[in-house]
Amino acid sequence: MTTAGPASAADPVRLRVAVRAAVDFYRRQLTGPAGGPARTYLRQRGLQPVVDRAGPWQIGYAPPGWQNLARHLQASGYTAEELVAAGLCRRQHADPGRLLDVFRDRLMFPVRDQHGPVGFTGRAAPGAGPDTPKYLNTAQTPLYDKSQLLFGLAEQQDRLQAGWQPALVEGPTDVLAVWLSYSRDGDRGIAAVAACGTALTPAQAEQVSAVLGAQQHGVVTAYDNDPAGRAATDRAWSLLHARLPSRLLHHAVLPAGADPATLLTRPDGRVDLRDTLQAHTQPLLETVVNHRLDTLLDRNPRLLDDVGGRVETARHLVTLMFDADDKAEAIRIGALITQRTGISVQALVEIAVDYVEASWSEAAGTLNSAGPAPPASQSAFPPLRPRGMVASQPSPATARATHPTRRR
Known part of the structure; x- marks a missing residue:
């Protein structure tokens, strides 16, 4: 993942309002004419209900072009300094008086703290060139610190404190796939969360471990079975085991080459995903043993x-x-x-x-x-x-x- 450039200090209240305005702008773009290809992608991935259903996510679309958001928000009364400080825009190097949008031609996933949206993870739209980073994240701002935030944690706090079991996954589409796999009125299920542009941090592990669902039922890791996923699983073990006993730490055994988002696209994908996360698990410690040996054998x-x-x-x-x-x-x-x-x-x-x-x-x-x-x-x-x-x-x-x- 890539992180946009740094931001300067500004009034946090104004920055929050600016980020909320950006969420609304991107949301309208996704549901309007410019968002057609993005909606097609979401439909193909089984994620269109996230747009159609009422829910906490409010995903959107940043259209192509260099100044769509900048012009809209400046016309609404936000200053250039506020938009740069919020991580929404950056100044053009050749002409510092000209603002450029940080996010262009990307699906936009708002990242929230307990008070509301503070930044974004933007996924490159289908058809983006090979040199385009798949994910781009808001830079460090007075509101947004990626080491302290997990996508999906604030949105699902009610579920997690009601005893739903947290799962650690790799990205926002995995989080949404798991969310769609459970009815909102179910007794208990899995609530997935994901780090944004960083490996799991001690602060994030502390937040996951502290929710009632983790204390009662433990934490599930559901990372990909590739070198990056193995490293993420091993790091999750080292951080979570410092906070929870190993009997509460589990790993979902995903089919070869699959992740939660791809499982959702299969026939009966929601059922298969729920079954994988709840019935096809093994102790996380056993997974770490296998991962470490597999890594040695790869070498x-x-x-x-x-x-x-x-x-x-x-x-x-x-x-x-x-x-x-x-x-x-x-x-x-x-x-x-x-x-x-x-x-x-x-x-x-x-x-x-x-x-x-x-x-x-x-x-x-x-x-x-x-x-x-x-x-x-x-x-x-x-x-x-x-x-x-x-x-x-x-x-x-x-x-x-x-x-x-x-x-x-």
Whole structure:
């Protein structure tokens, strides 16, 4: 995602009113003649009901052209300084007295805090060139701080505080797809939210974890199963597990190549999406184990071809056993590691013991006033060797590792 340029300080009240006026302008553009192609795209993606139904989203369309919004809002009495400070317009470099629209030919998704819209995520319209960023986000302004905001959180606060379970997804169309999959009068369902142009932040994780739905039923991650999605899932784990027990953290197993927005377009898409988010889930910790191993195998597909590589891989995964909430979960994670790496249970136990001893030794070295902790080069767990590097003399754990390689 790309973020528009910086904004200067101005009266926050006036900026809020300006952003609301922009929401209204973009909304009229979407429902008017200029919004025809954008409406076609929404209809093809199964999202047209978001436009037709009364609801909190108020998505719109920024038409092509450099000054549509600027001229409209200046004619309504807003100053150039206010429009720049609100992140709606920017000054032309060659002629600073001329205002240009930040968003052009984009579907516009207003981003809200508890008081109303404060900025936008704009998705490039169908047919945009390959050099056009898919998403463009409002710059940092006195109102808009992307590290503090989640698309869909303010709009669904009533549901979340009534016990609906939050789900973390990648983008605004995924949020809307999930929203459309549940009736508003249902007893309980899933309410999806998404970060806007940033990886999940501690502040966002805190907001998600604090809602009643998360406290009662946990959080579901539903990111894509690609390298970016794996990284997002792993980051969500590290931030959410600091706030919620692992038994409350789940991952939706999406079909290959699918995300919530694409699931919606399938026959019976709403039913399939609900079923995926609620019935096809697994513990998030198990997902992280698989993701980390898959990432290592992407770097070196032959990593598990020899005993040394399997043991070395297990060393990089064994720390996740200690993230488990209880003994039973730790055993399940250990079993997953042995299954996917092909090492024996005995070898994994020895690796785990080595990890604990190394952690204690490192902590003692840090606390010892006589000297610093051992340097990273002396760590008990060196980085994985690059492809083709000859393995060192096998350790006792390596010698006892099983030979067959078993992959998922």
